[in-house]
Amino acid sequence: MNRRIATGLTLLTGVAIGATAIQGLHAQAKPPAYVIVAVRKINDAATYKTGVLDKAAAVIAAAGGHFVIRTDQITSFDGTPPVRFVLIQFDSPEKAQAWHNSAAMKDIDAARLKSTDSLSFSVEGMAN
Numbered sequence: 001m002n003r004r005i006a007t008g009l010t011l012l013t014g015v016a017i018g019a020t021a022i023q024g025l026h027a028q029a030k031p032p033a034y035v036i037v038a039v040r041k042i043n044d045a046a047t048y049k050t051g052v053l054d055k056a057a058a059v060i061a062a063a064g065g066h067f068v069i070r071t072d073q074i075t076s077f078d079g080t081p082p083v084r085f086v087l088i089q090f091d092s093p094e095k096a097q098a099w100h101n102s103a104a105m106k107d108i109d110a111a112r113l114k115s116t117d118s119l120s121f122s123v124e125g126m127a128n
Contacts, residue, residue, distance in 0.1 A: 032089055032125040033096035034068070037118060039084035044115040051111025059108060063099035065090045082118075089125075096122050 042048050060066065069087035090096040099105055100122070112118055 029127045030092045031127040032091060033093040033122055034125055035065070035086075035088040035090070035096055035100070035120060035122045037084075037086040037088075037112075037120040038082040039086075039112075039116045039118040040080075040082050041117040042083060042115065043117065047111055047115035051115060052108055055104070055108055059102070059104045060088055060099065063090070063102065063105075064095050065099055093122065093124055 057067070065088045067086065068089050069085060071086075072084045074081040074083075074085055088096075090099065100109075109120070112120075
């Protein structure tokens with residue numbers, strides 16, 4: 001009888017430890033952050049190319065981000081589509097914010113805002 005109780009307690013202890021470990025792993029999984037840039041109109045193509053396109057990839061990579069989408073091939077299903085669309089992924093909202101606040105990104109944003117009619121924003125993705 002004591003052997004059954006000991007086995008049962010061991011089993012319950014194992015289940016409790018496993019459940020705690022799984023909870024900890026789920027708590028550690030931070031959701032990614034996505035930065036969206038929609039360029040509605042390019043007013044100065046030369047400034048946009050030299051101030052934004054030629055510099056952005058290196059600054060994004062240095063901050064730990066990567067392009068998911070970077071295109072001007074857009075098909076509209078409803079409404080007027082932007083002329084260029086960019087989706088950038090970062091591991092966390094904090095990394096996206098740090099990238100956005102960097103001096104290099106401030107220069108790129110200034111060139112983008114000067115040469116285009118565009119908008120950018122960040123959204124939090126779903127944790128896996």
